[in-house]
Amino acid sequence: MRKLNDDLDSVLAPIPGFLFSSAAHGTAWLLIHQAEADFKGGILEIGIFRGKYFSVLAMGSQFTGERLMGIDNFVFSPEEAVHTALSANPGTAECDYRIIARSSRNVSEEEILSTLGNPARFVSVDGSHEAEDVYQDLILTSGILSPHGIIAIDDFLNPRALGVGEATHRFLGAHRDLIPFALFGNKLFTCRLPFRDEYQESIHRFFDTSDLPEGHAYRKLVGLGKEHVEQRLHGHTLLVM
Template sequence: MILPTGTPRLDRYLSEGYETVRGMSSAFAASISGHILRRQAELGIKGHIAEIGTFEGRFFIALAMGLQPGEHAIGIDIFSWPSEKVLDHLHANCAKHGVPQPDYTAIKGNTADMTPADVIAPALRVPGSVGGKVRFFHIDGQHDDENITNDLNLAAPLMHESGIIVLDDMLHPAYPELVESVHRWLRQHPEWRVLAIIDREDIVAAAKYVLCRVEAVALYEKDLLAAFAPQVFPMGCDLIGHFTMVLTPNPRLAEID
């Protein structure tokens, strides 16, 4: 499901190119993420864009289309699965869809061996760089307790005070324990909250959690509820003691007499 993002070149990519790039994140989630990136720019929130689990660039390209002057996109992956050609495919896909190499850096490696300084280093070398903060971080790395915890701990120190972290494959039946790790991390870091759950389109294009700091909820919540009103699940949910909106392609309720 593709929704308008307010960024014309991203809208074109979603409608004409997104499905041609191998990957698993949904166009629905990419549409909402694109809207968030535009909202951040309108609010004057400056920072870089980062992703763990970039693969061949489907979601990464969508995020990079939200870059503003002085910002940089950082894609991290082992780039060796399912073959050593993955990195070449990423570069080719970025070039084909209008993301030039000066706008991004691909970091090949395991996040378990990285520090926040390693992640942000390429962005600091950009002419006119906006600094050392990330405003949007998408995490789609290894789906186990150790790695998701490590990736969250890697991302959190880099985040702009009004930044967004998006976590892929939440509530996925193939990874039923992954949310336990995320919920534990959230309880240990009460300054962070699940702002929204983006429902899955199918079992491959899975659900995502959208996180932000508690103080930033007001910057996004009403805007998302208004912008995506037809996709709001009326019941929402209660998650770790607070209301969380649910955005879904088909927000129906069971009919009860």
């Protein structure tokens, strides 16, 4: 499998923000998987802050030439910081992206679809951590997701962001078409059922071949039995690292 960037960690290091290396590398892996499988679609993030995870998404967007869209109210940081971060790296400097500087509560499915030009193949939900806001972000983004699309939900298990877990459980319980397939790097990855096995097997391959500490841990745990890297959530088996 090809790589989005040979030195992902050094590219992301100068950008302020909190992002596990496994989340960055695993997401890059999934974006390449989609590109190689010819899964088309735009890419979207709600909650960009200074553009750390957005830069990983921008690499995936630039790789295929598809559009990237970001939504942020920019209460904590200026929008300009995102432009600076993306223009500083050759892997993101040519990315075709649009930013909507506004609360996601005031963005419609129609606006996202017309901005992206087509349904999204990858979405990051990382804006407000209030349960009702996160729930509405999940409703909004599941409505613009392509059949093969992935929604990554940040902070699902973060005790400092309990609203994310509350909203996600409520959403997964009520909207059975979105299935969790992996939990790693502080993000819960979900997709539609027909693509669950393919993405889950891909993430198994990611950890199986990864030099990250999580890769070493994965191989050790799988050696003891696959049940050591799998859990059940809302009736589905997902990979947990």
